[in-house]
Amino acid sequence: xxxxxxIVSSKDQLLFEATFPPASQTDETAHLRExxxxxxxxxxxxxxxxxxxxxxxxxxxFNDQIIYGLVTASSCRLLLVxxxxxxxxxxxxxxxxxxxxxxxxxxPFYDPGTPILSTSFQERVQKLGKKYFG
Amino acid sequence: xxxxxxRSSTWNKLGDAAYAKSEKVSADLVALTYGSFVxxxxxxxxxxxxxxxxxxxxxxxIGIRLIEDFLAKSGVGNCSSFEESAEIISRVAFKMFxxxxxxxxxxxxxxxxxSIIFEENPLAEYVELPPEYSNALLYSNMLCGVIRGALEMVxxxxxxxxxxxxxxxxxxxxxxxxxxxxxxxxxxWNDEE
Amino acid sequence: xAQEKGDALVAEETFDFLVMIIVDYFLHSKEISNKASLKEDxxxxxxxxxxxxxGRDIGRRWLEKLAQDTPHLSTELDKVKFICxxxxxxxxxxxxxxxxxxxxxxxxxxxxxxxxxxxxSETPDSVGQIEDYMVFxxxxxxxxxxxxxxxxxxxGDCSNAPSxxxxxxxxxxxxxx
Numbered sequence: 046x047x048x049x050x051x052i053v054s055s056k057d058q059l060l061f062e063a064t065f066p067p068a069s070q071t072d073e074t075a076h077l078r079e080x081x082x083x084x085x086x087x088x089x090x091x092x093x094x095x096x097x098x099x100x101x102x103x104x105x106x107f108n109d110q111i112i113y114g115l116v117t118a119s120s121c122r123l124l125l126v127x128x129x130x131x132x133x134x135x136x137x138x139x140x141x142x143x144x145x146x147x148x149x150x151x152x153p154f155y156d157p158g159t160p161i162l163s164t165s166f167q168e169r170v171q172k173l174g175k176k177y178f179g
Numbered sequence: 180x181x182x183x184x185x186r187s188s189t190w191n192k193l194g195d196a197a198y199a200k201s202e203k204v205s206a207d208l209v210a211l212t213y214g215s216f217v218x219x220x221x222x223x224x225x226x227x228x229x230x231x232x233x234x235x236x237x238x239x240x241i242g243i244r245l246i247e248d249f250l251a252k253s254g255v256g257n258c259s260s261f262e263e264s265a266e267i268i269s270r271v272a273f274k275m276f277x278x279x280x281x282x283x284x285x286x287x288x289x290x291x292x293x294s295i296i297f298e299e300n301p302l303a304e305y306v307e308l309p310p311e312y313s314n315a316l317l318y319s320n321m322l323c324g325v326i327r328g329a330l331e332m333v334x335x336x337x338x339x340x341x342x343x344x345x346x347x348x349x350x351x352x353x354x355x356x357x358x359x360x361x362x363x364x365x366x367x368w369n370d371e372e
Numbered sequence: 373x374a375q376e377k378g379d380a381l382v383a384e385e386t387f388d389f390l391v392m393i394i395v396d397y398f399l400h401s402k403e404i405s406n407k408a409s410l411k412e413d414x415x416x417x418x419x420x421x422x423x424x425x426x427g428r429d430i431g432r433r434w435l436e437k438l439a440q441d442t443p444h445l446s447t448e449l450d451k452v453k454f455i456c457x458x459x460x461x462x463x464x465x466x467x468x469x470x471x472x473x474x475x476x477x478x479x480x481x482x483x484x485x486x487x488x489x490x491x492x493s494e495t496p497d498s499v500g501q502i503e504d505y506m507v508f509x510x511x512x513x514x515x516x517x518x519x520x521x522x523x524x525x526x527x528g529d530c531s532n533a534p535s536x537x538x539x540x541x542x543x544x545x546x547x548x549x
Contacts, residue, residue, distance in 0.1 A: 093444065093446070116444070118435060118438075118439030118440065118442075118444075118445070119432065119435060119436045119519040119521075120521055144440070146436075147436050147437050147440050150433045150436045151207065151210070151211055151433060152214070152305050152306055153215050154306065154307060154308065154309050155307075157432060157433060157436070163307060198383065202383070202384045203383060203465075204381065204383075204386075204387045204465060205379075205380070206380035206381060207434075207437060208434060208462065208463060209386055211437075212390055212391070212394070212430055215426055215429055215433075219422065220397075237393050241390075244389065245385070248385060276382065276383055276385065276386045277382055277386065278380055278382045301380060301382060304380075
């Protein structure tokens, strides 16, 4: 079962999206997963307020799909939807992806809050996906 | 040869000492500030050649001010020759201001041009150049200006050029310095610049 | 690959010289104002506003990097404390000496030796007025607070430089209920 990962800005704009394994053009379920992720954004706020950690664990569920989230210091949201069989890997993945994102914001040629087009960022995220989700 | 080696190690020590005693800030903060400033200059000048020129000029303005601070804090005394100055820049000044040590190499036969080579460039950490600039922009060109300006204040006139840049895919970073002339004692003069 | 260089340090002079030339570039350079005539739309925004917004942009990015390893900051006071301690230390090399609040969205931060003004106030030939050198750090502080979701005004009094007093006023609609 594929895993979808998205980065959403503090203003609810989609900045980045990746699927593991990399999505084929015909993968219909990718859109469904994206929809599920966006639907869960509203649930995030109250959880953020009550949590001391950036990583928020499972925040929502849709049939057999579980949504995990991480909110950065500047309220950027890193979300991931999977079948929930690899919780530890999800946590590590999101934390490493957060690190990559923080480094990206240090690149003066990337404007935070705008879609991430950097191919090297894409490659790094794919590498992370491979590392944690096989 | 042995005397030049021992002098090198003296300079290395001076560099380490100057670095150790200065108060420090995060290299990341400097990298971020430098990069965001470069972005602003690009907004103003657009053409990479113009941006490079402006960066060099701004660096020059830093260099002419920084030299006094450098001589006062580093204890290198006055740099008397071009050859010596190149070593001092790479072993003392790079260490003191950027926390890295550079090496001097590629001397030409006439001994009036050499390269300062450094593997790590703290200014360029995290930077990924957009494709439209990746060939033409000399991102760290300010360093060239700093060197030129600082040397000019000790009467050594040089030209500097960034010839290798890891941001552009080169294996290392290299600044070529060409010696022009030594200014003779000057009568104090009210001159701009 | 030269990774994990996050802890590398450079001499504070490097930062101060860089900021000095940035202030010079935006506020004093003659050629910039000549050049400005070529690009009308940039004329008005140049100078103070651009210097401040550059500071804000840097503050926003810097905050994201700095706050990575700290627990999530949920209350307004937590956020201001983070600015006074971690942010101030990483940016201005020491903590704020004193923090006061009226509990109604106003915070007063005193720094007895504001590091970014030490060199400027000691160097008679530095370019420009000491107030000019406040614009950029004030922008940084504002940007960092914005990054934490706090929309506020930040002002600074440096009449006793290098001792400085900063005032943060959280804008009405942002105050905690």
